[in-house]
Amino acid sequence: MGITEKLDGVAVTTKANVYFDGKCVSHSVRFADGTGKSVGVILPSILTFNTGAPEVMEGVAGSCRVRLKGETTWNTYGAGESYQVPGNSSFDIEVVGEPYHYICHFG
Known part of the structure; x- marks a missing residue:
């Protein structure tokens, strides 16, 4: 799988979603067809989502x-x-050293 470098044709929510005292920050994006994703970064930590x-x-x-x-x-x-x-579950994530940048695809 290649790395997604940009998302075209989206609306971006300018106010960030800030979780875990700033250890995870993301922005919501919405496509013309109504589907959504979030693009974010997790700083070094162990978190449960x-x-x-x-x-x-x-x-x-x-x-x-x-x-x-x-x-x-x-x-x-x-x-x-x-x-x-x-769906309706959870996961633990550990980031050590360099921040982890991600795209979350919903659904």
Whole structure:
């Protein structure tokens, strides 16, 4: 999978979504067909995210370790790699060193 470098034809919400005291910051983007994504960065930390809809997390820069709800194994993902998170679930993410830049694809 190649790295997504830009998203064309989108509306961007200018106010950032700030989570975990600023350790994760993202912006929501909406396409003409109504689908949405978020583009963001996670600073070095260990965080737990809850999901409503299923998500595909696409790494753009940096790397992270991820543990899905109910699993004991951590998996490592870097730029150009993605992982899926089920809806109505959660996942732990660990970022060490360089920030992890991502695109979250919903649904």
